[in-house]
Amino acid sequence: MKIERPRGTRDFLPEEMERRRAVEKVMREIAESFGYREISTPTFEHLELFTLKSGQDIVEEIYAFTDKSGRNLALRPELTAPVMRMFVNECSVMPRPMRFYYFSNCFRYERPQKGRYREFWQFGVELIGSDKPESDAEVILLAYQIMKSLNVRFSLHIGHVGLLRDVLSDVTDKDRAMRLIDKKDWKGLEMMLEEEGFSEIFHTVREISEAESLNEVRSIYPDFDYSHLESVFGILESLDLDFTPDFGIARGLDYYTGVVFEMYAEGLGAQKQVCGGGSYRLAKLFGGDDVPSTGFAIGFDRVVEVCSIEIERKPVAVVVGFGDSLRAFRVAEMLRNLGITALVDVMDRSVRKQLSFADSINADFAVFAGEELDRGKVRIKNLRTQKQEDVDLESIGSYFSEEIT
Numbered sequence: 123m124k125i126e127r128p129r130g131t132r133d134f135l136p137e138e139m140e141r142r143r144a145v146e147k148v149m150r151e152i153a154e155s156f157g158y159r160e161i162s163t164p165t166f167e168h169l170e171l172f173t174l175k176s177g178q179d180i181v182e183e184i185y186a187f188t189d190k191s192g193r194n195l196a197l198r199p200e201l202t203a204p205v206m207r208m209f210v211n212e213c214s215v216m217p218r219p220m221r222f223y224y225f226s227n228c229f230r231y232e233r234p235q236k237g238r239y240r241e242f243w244q245f246g247v248e249l250i251g252s253d254k255p256e257s258d259a260e261v262i263l264l265a266y267q268i269m270k271s272l273n274v275r276f277s278l279h280i281g282h283v284g285l286l287r288d289v290l291s292d293v294t295d296k297d298r299a300m301r302l303i304d305k306k307d308w309k310g311l312e313m314m315l316e317e318e319g320f321s322e323i324f325h326t327v328r329e330i331s332e333a334e335s336l337n338e339v340r341s342i343y344p345d346f347d348y349s350h351l352e353s354v355f356g357i358l359e360s361l362d363l364d365f366t367p368d369f370g371i372a373r374g375l376d377y378y379t380g381v382v383f384e385m386y387a388e389g390l391g392a393q394k395q396v397c398g399g400g401s402y403r404l405a406k407l408f409g410g411d412d413v414p415s416t417g418f419a420i421g422f423d424r425v426v427e428v429c430s431i432e433i434e435r436k437p438v439a440v441v442v443g444f445g446d447s448l449r450a451f452r453v454a455e456m457l458r459n460l461g462i463t464a465l466v467d468v469m470d471r472s473v474r475k476q477l478s479f480a481d482s483i484n485a486d487f488a489v490f491a492g493e494e495l496d497r498g499k500v501r502i503k504n505l506r507t508q509k510q511e512d513v514d515l516e517s518i519g520s521y522f523s524e525e526i527t
C-alpha cells in the first residue's frame with residue numbers, strides 16, 4: 123500500500139533543505155544583529171488561545187482536536203498569540219523591551235494552492251513593551267532588511283488599523299467589516315454597511331483605502347490623530363526605506379490596534395503576501411498587564427520561492443576504498459577535520475563503481491585510501507580537472523587550500 127502525504131503538506135529533499143537553511147540563516151543573522159533572541163513555543167496549544175482574539179478566519183482554518191483527556195487543543199496557526207501567552211506566563215518580570223524571534227511551522231486548514239499550504243513556516247519577531255513609533259519603525263526596518271538581503275523584489279505597504287476602526291466605530295460587527303476590507307470584498311462590505319444603514323461609512327472607507335498620502339487621508343477623515351503614523355513614516359523616510367502609505371490595510375487577524383504593514387513580492391501570483399505585521403495588545407487578554415507590542419511574521423516558504431541567494435557548499439570528497447574499510451575511515455576522518463565532506467563506501471563496491479558513484483553525486487575529489495597510506499601518502503584526484511597526484515599526509519591541508527579556490 124502506497125501512502126501519500128496529507129494534502130497541503132510537503133516533503134523537502136536535500137537540495138531544497140539546503141536552500142531553506144541558507145535563507146533561514148540570513149533571517150536569523152539579521153534579527154540577531156538587531157538584538158532579537160530566539161524563542162520556541164509548543165506546536166499545540168489550548169484551542170482557546172486562538173479563539174479569544176485571532177479572528178473568525180483563523181478559527182475556521184484551525185486544526186483543532188480533543189486529546190485523550192478531553193482537552194480542546196489546536197495546532198498553532200500562527201505564533202503571536204503563543205508568544206504573548208509565554209510572555210504572560212514566564213517573562214513578565216524580564217527587562218523591557220523584550221525582543222524575541224521565532225522560526226516555526228504553523229498549520230492552517232486552507233485550500234492549498236501555489237504558495238498556500240496547510241503546514242507552512244513563519245519567521246517572525248515580537249517586540250514587547252513599547253507603543254512608541256520607534257518600535258513600529260524598528261520591526262518594519264528589520265523585515266525590510268531581511269527582504270533586501272535576500273534580494274526579494276517586494277513592495278512595502280504601511281497603514282493604521284486604528285483609523286479604519288475609528289471610521290467603523292458605530293458599526294456593530296467591526297471585526298467582520300475589517301475582514302471584508304482585508305479581502306477587498308467591497309460588494310460584501312457595501313451590503314453589510316447598507317443593511318445597518320451606514321452607506322456613508324462605506325464611501326469613506328473606500329476613499330480612505332484609495333488615499334495615497336497622509337495629506338490626502340487627512341483631508342478625507344480629519345478626526346483622527348495621525349501623529350504616530352507621521353513619526354513612523356518620518357523615521358522610515360529618513361532611513362531611505364521605499365514604502366507605500368496604504369490606509370486600506372485591515373489585516374486578517376483581529377488583534378491589531380495601531381500601525382500595520384504588509385509586504386508583497388513579485389513572482390508569486392495570488393499568494394504574494396510575504397510578510398504581515400503591526401502593533402497589537404494581547405497580554406491583558408491572556409491574564410497579564412496591558413503591555414503594548416509590535417511584530418511581524420514572514421511567510422518563509424513564499425520567500426524561499428522568490429529570493430535569490432548563494433548557497434555555500436563544502437567541497438565533497440569520495441574516499442575510494444580497496445577492501446580495507448579501516449583505511450577508508452581514517453582518510454575520511456582526516457578530510458572531515460579539514461572541513462571537507464567525506465563519504466566512504468558502505469556497500470563493498472568495486473573501485474570502478476565507487477568512482478562512478480562519485481561522479482553521480484557530483485563530488486569534487488576522489489581520495490584513494492590505498493597502500494600508499496602506509497608510506498605517509500594519499501592519492502587524490504581532482505574530479506573537476508581530472509588531475510591526479512600523490513600528496514604527503516602532512517601537506518594534504520595545503521593541497522586542498524590550493525585546489526579549492
Ligand code: HAM
Nearest residue numbers: 200202238239242395396397398399400417418419421
Ligand atoms: P499572517 O499575515 O496571518 O500574520 O501571516 C504572516 C505570513 O505568513 C503571511 O504574510 C504569509 O506570507 C504567510 N502565510 C500565512 N498563511 C500561509 C499559508 N497557508 N501558506 C503559506 N504561507 C502562509 C500572522 O500570522 C501574524 N502573527 C503576524 C504578526 C506577528 N503580527 C504581529 N506579530
